[in-house]
Amino acid sequence: MVRAWGWWGAAYREAVFRLADHAQSAAEQVRDAAPAPVATGWVSRPARVSRAEGHALPLTGLDGANPLAFLAALGTLLTCDQLSRAAARPDWLGGRVTLSWGDATSPNVPVLHLPAPPPATVAFADFLAAGLAKRVEDHSAAWVVRMLELGLPKGAARDFASIARHAVPPRPEDRHRLDWVTALSCESAIDADSQLQTVRCDYLLGNIRSVMHRTGADHLHRALFAPWDYSDSLNNQSLHWEPSEDRRHAYQWLVPTNSRSRETGGMLGANRLALEAWPLFPSFPDGDRVRTRGFRGNRAASTFWLWPLWDSCLTADGVASMLSLRGLQADPLGADPLRGFGVVSVFRSQRILVGKTPNLTPPDRVI
Numbered sequence: 001m002v003r004a005w006g007w008w009g010a011a012y013r014e015a016v017f018r019l020a021d022h023a024q025s026a027a028e029q030v031r032d033a034a035p036a037p038v039a040t041g042w043v044s045r046p047a048r049v050s051r052a053e054g055h056a057l058p059l060t061g062l063d064g065a066n067p068l069a070f071l072a073a074l075g076t077l078l079t080c081d082q083l084s085r086a087a088a089r090p091d092w093l094g095g096r097v098t099l100s101w102g103d104a105t106s107p108n109v110p111v112l113h114l115p116a117p118p119p120a121t122v123a124f125a126d127f128l129a130a131g132l133a134k135r136v137e138d139h140s141a142a143w144v145v146r147m148l149e150l151g152l153p154k155g156a157a158r159d160f161a162s163i164a165r166h167a168v169p170p171r172p173e174d175r176h177r178l179d180w181v182t183a184l185s186c187e188s189a190i191d192a193d194s195q196l197q198t199v200r201c202d203y204l205l206g207n208i209r210s211v212m213h214r215t216g217a218d219h220l221h222r223a224l225f226a227p228w229d230y231s232d233s234l235n236n237q238s239l240h241w242e243p244s245e246d247r248r249h250a251y252q253w254l255v256p257t258n259s260r261s262r263e264t265g266g267m268l269g270a271n272r273l274a275l276e277a278w279p280l281f282p283s284f285p286d287g288d289r290v291r292t293r294g295f296r297g298n299r300a301a302s303t304f305w306l307w308p309l310w311d312s313c314l315t316a317d318g319v320a321s322m323l324s325l326r327g328l329q330a331d332p333l334g335a336d337p338l339r340g341f342g343v344v345s346v347f348r349s350q351r352i353l354v355g356k357t358p359n360l361t362p363p364d365r366v367i
Contacts, residue, residue, distance in 0.1 A: 054098065054113035054313070057124070061225045064101055064108040064309045065347050067360050068241040068270050072223060073099065073110035074319060075276030076128070080112065081316045082176070083131045090127070092116040098313035107344060113313050125221035132272065136209055140279075141180040145205055148184065152202065160187045179279035188285035195292035195303060195351060196281045198240040198358040210237045211271050219269030228270070234262040239271050243362045248354055280320050294323050295351070296331070303351040305360065306333075312342040335367045343367070 001010040059076065062069040077099040084093045095115030103109050118124060133139040143163055151158035163181055166174055186192055199207055214237055222229070230244070238245060245265065283290040289298045297303040306328050314322060327337045333346060346367040349360045 054096070054115055055092070055117045056103070057112040057114055057118040058103045058105070059110045059112065059224045060105065061223055061228065062110050062270075063106070064110060064307075064345075065363055065365065067243065067305065067307070067347075067349055067363060068267070068274055069228075070307055070347075071241055071274035071277040072270040073273075074280055075273035076110075076112065076224065077319065078276050078279070078316050079128060079132065079273065080114075083127075090119075092118050096315060098315050099319065100311055100313045101309040102311055102344065108309065121225045122217075122221060125224060126217045128220050128273075129215070129217035132212070132215070132276075134213055136205075136212060139212065140176045141184070141208070143177050144181045144184045145208065147181075149205055152205070158185065158190045160185075160190075163187075176279065179282070182282035183278045183280075186283050186285055186290045189288060189290050192283070192285075192288065192290040194278075194281065194283045194290065195295040195298070195305070196278065198351070198360060199238075200357055203236075207236055207239060208275065211239065211268065211275060215268050215272035219267075220273065221269070223267050223269030223273065228267050230265050230267060232266040232268040233264065234266040237268055237271070238266050239275060240358070241271070241274055241360060242267070243349065243360050246354065246359045246361075280316075280323060294328065296329050300353050304348050305351060306346055306348045306366070308338065308343045309345045309347075310342040311344050333366055338367065 001013070005013060059073060062073050064070050064073065077097060080093060080097045083089060084095065084097055092114050093116075097115070098113040100111050100113065101108065103111055112118075119127070136142055136145050139145075143166060147158060147160065147162055150156065163178075167178055167181075170178065184194060184197075193201060197204065219232065234245065281293045283292045285291075286298055291298060294307055295303060295305050308322060308325070308328060310322055322341065322343075325338065325341060325343070327334060327341075328346065330337075338346065345365055347363040348366045349363040352359050352361060
């Protein structure tokens with residue numbers, strides 16, 4: 001054995017043989033054991049038993065088939081997850097928070113599961129508004145936003161030295177700040193942008209600041225619990241994840257360059273919550289470009305974003321794993337492997353360029 005397989009190979013095969021012998025012996029003991037007779041009888045049970053987790057709060061204003069609404073649901077989960085770790089958290093947030101999709105009204109409605117009965121929807125929106133940062137300087141994205149701002153002037157380059165000073169050695173309390181770094185930048189492809197970024201670089205940081213500053217509790221309540229009316233202005237307060245913001249001339253009543261055309265059409269609260277979901281979509285180097293979690297392809301004509309809806313209750317870490325499923329990048333998609341993970345549907349939107357501005361096309365359901 002040693003001459004044929006070597007010392008490590010012989011030990012490996014011995015271990016396999018011993019484990020196989022143990023498994024066979026256990027199987028024979030179970031087979032030969034005579035179980036004691038027990039009383040049996042027919043019982044009725046539903047065809048499918050679902051285990052409820054926590055107290056449900058349907059976010060009835062959001063539709064998972066819309067990319068902006070999908071991101072807003074994830075952002076709400078991450079915000080509640082972070083606020084649940086605060087010392088002054090309310091009783092209804094004193095434990096694990098999870099997210100699933102689907103209720104009696106629609107399979108595309110996101111449902112938060114809270115450890116205690118939730119407050120009224122207005123109080124919930126007020127709580128989120130109080131917990132969300134109003135300034136970038138008070139937000140976990142402050143490090144990377146500052147770095148990007150320094151790299152905006154003509155001829156300037158992105159300098160990761162300031163980030164490196166915080167990251168080496170890494171500290172657990174800085175984890176969320178570093179997640180924002182990998183979401184908005186990539187050290188190995190300095191000039192590349194996240195595929196989830198659909199706002200021009202020269203507008204992005206100003207829009208982020210404006211969205212944070214202008215969002216109030218009413219905006220959040222309208223986004224989470226009411227049919228969307230698109231009555232908010234798009235001027236300098238949109239992250240461009242709503243497919244209806246495609247500004248091509250043929251799709252507009254007014255000339256797209258006319259400021260009046262942007263006086264309405266947005267949902268500010270949805271943008272604010274969707275912004276919080278960005279750390280779930282890190283980018284990784286792919287040559288001189290990047291690949292962002294959930295995206296397929298990296299050319300203007302072949303880039304698609306695919307996102308799943310699921311029926312199980314997932315934490316923020318579970319959602320990150322769900323978005324990373326290898327099966328979402330299969331071509332063609334296979335429904336059976338994904339359904340084994342609890343995926344009930346998958347939507348796809350193409351990332352296109354209109355002039356210099358990226359857009360997301362209206363989504364298709366592919367599963």
